[in-house]
Amino acid sequence: MQKISEKIMVTKSFLPPFEEYSKEIEKIWETSWLTNMGPLHETFKKQLEKYLKVEYLTLATNGHLALEIGLKALDLPKGGEVITTPFTFASTTHAIVNSGLKPVFCDIETKTYNIDVEKIEELITDKTVAIMPVHVFGNPCNMKKIEAIAKKYRLKIFYDAAHAFGVEVEGKGIGTFGDISMFSLHATKVFNSIEGGVLAYNDLQLQKKLRLLKNFGITGPETVEAVGLNCKMNEFQAAMGVVNLRYIDEQIQKRKIVTDRYRKNLKEIKGIRYIEDLENVKHNYSYFPIIIDENIFGKTRDQLFDELKEYNIFTRKYFYPLITDFDCYKEEYGQIELPKAKYISNRVLTLPIYGDLAIELVDYICDAIKKIGE
Numbered sequence: 571m572q573k574i575s576e577k578i579m580v581t582k583s584f585l586p587p588f589e590e591y592s593k594e595i596e597k598i599w600e601t602s603w604l605t606n607m608g609p610l611h612e613t614f615k616k617q618l619e620k621y622l623k624v625e626y627l628t629l630a631t632n633g634h635l636a637l638e639i640g641l642k643a644l645d646l647p648k649g650g651e652v653i654t655t656p657f658t659f660a661s662t663t664h665a666i667v668n669s670g671l672k673p674v675f676c677d678i679e680t681k682t683y684n685i686d687v688e689k690i691e692e693l694i695t696d697k698t699v700a701i702m703p704v705h706v707f708g709n710p711c712n713m714k715k716i717e718a719i720a721k722k723y724r725l726k727i728f729y730d731a732a733h734a735f736g737v738e739v740e741g742k743g744i745g746t747f748g749d750i751s752m753f754s755l756h757a758t759k760v761f762n763s764i765e766g767g768v769l770a771y772n773d774l775q776l777q778k779k780l781r782l783l784k785n786f787g788i789t790g791p792e793t794v795e796a797v798g799l800n801c802k803m804n805e806f807q808a809a810m811g812v813v814n815l816r817y818i819d820e821q822i823q824k825r826k827i828v829t830d831r832y833r834k835n836l837k838e839i840k841g842i843r844y845i846e847d848l849e850n851v852k853h854n855y856s857y858f859p860i861i862i863d864e865n866i867f868g869k870t871r872d873q874l875f876d877e878l879k880e881y882n883i884f885t886r887k888y889f890y891p892l893i894t895d896f897d898c899y900k901e902e903y904g905q906i907e908l909p910k911a912k913y914i915s916n917r918v919l920t921l922p923i924y925g926d927l928a929i930e931l932v933d934y935i936c937d938a939i940k941k942i943g944e
């Protein structure tokens with residue numbers, strides 16, 4: 571097998587034609603309005619509400635700070651327990667901890683790698699205040715069940731929908747479920763505004779609170795009502811968002827073609843498992859994770875990861891290690907039994923995917939995997 575000379579990275583940030591972006595930011599020079607909810611911010615917000623099919627939304631500098639102001643806006647009592655998943659990006663847990671709350675880790679299920687809804691109830695105590703699930707790789711959690719549990723125990727639901735931009739369930743925007751959802755618009759995500767975060771919710775009361783919290787809690791020249799943060803989306807970010815939104819449908823369509831090709835090619839390789847489309851879900855094809863069963867494939871995930879590099883293919887062990895094994899958390903949480911999360915985390919590999927990834931390269935990646943397994 572001929573090794574290609576270019577490096578194939580796990581993702582490649584989408585950039586629009588330069589002229590389109592420069593035309594959009596030209597307006598900033600006319601007004602000198604760089605940040606603090608300028609005209610591009612307002613335009614982007616309106617366009618996103620429509621695209622994401624949500625009632626209300628608030629824009630932020632990035633997804634992580636959006637999580638933090640979202641948690642603040644829910645007014646959860648300090649020290650309260652938040653049931654969440656260990657199979658996620660550091661941000662989810664950090665947001666809980668930075669908010670003075672305590673993460674309680676629930677194991678995951680092995681079909682979508684999302685929180686196992688059958689295991690949530692046994693973790694509820696009189697201190698539980700919220701559930702913070704993640705739509706991992708853009709695959710929706712079992713939201714009906716989560717909602718039923720939250721209702722029964724009067725808990726808030728905050729979805730980390732960082733991966734789920736544009737995902738719909740039964741024709742509804744995924745951001746309409748739960749009390750709040752957060753979408754990340756980071757450069758490496760399916761849709762970007764360079765950096766950026768979006769909070770979506772159905773309760774208008776939250777809008778006022780979030781507007782305060784993202785701008786230091788300032789309500790007027792001489793009044794500060796809340797201990798806020800600073801996480802406003804600036805005009806350059808909003809401009810990138812406005813322009814990129816023109817391309818998102820095409821990009822998702824192209825990602826679907828890449829995904830279909832991976833599935834077709836990998837179907838023949840024993841010991842490699844991947845997730846199929848789910849019923850009644852409009853997917854965004856944000857990631858292409860595979861699970862390697864070393865007993866059947868013949869090599870471990872780590873061996874595959876290393877050997878793919880020799881073919882100039884750069885994958886990611888996403889998410890590995892589990893949050894509970896991070897240096898900053900392992901002392902307190904490292905001993906929790908999370909057998910399924912551990913199983914998946916030790917065997918998962920996300921393969922390169924982005925809209926402009928050539929089909930020939932997808933074939934090349936699959937050929938390399940096949941060869942390594944032989």
Ligand SMILES: *Cc1c(COP(=O)(O)O)cnc(C)c1O
Pocket residue numbers: 632633634635658659661662704730732733754755756765766767
């Ligand atoms: C990317 C990500 C975040 C954080 O979003 P940023 O925009 O990078 O701050 C939070 N949670 C998950 C699951 C993510 O993947």
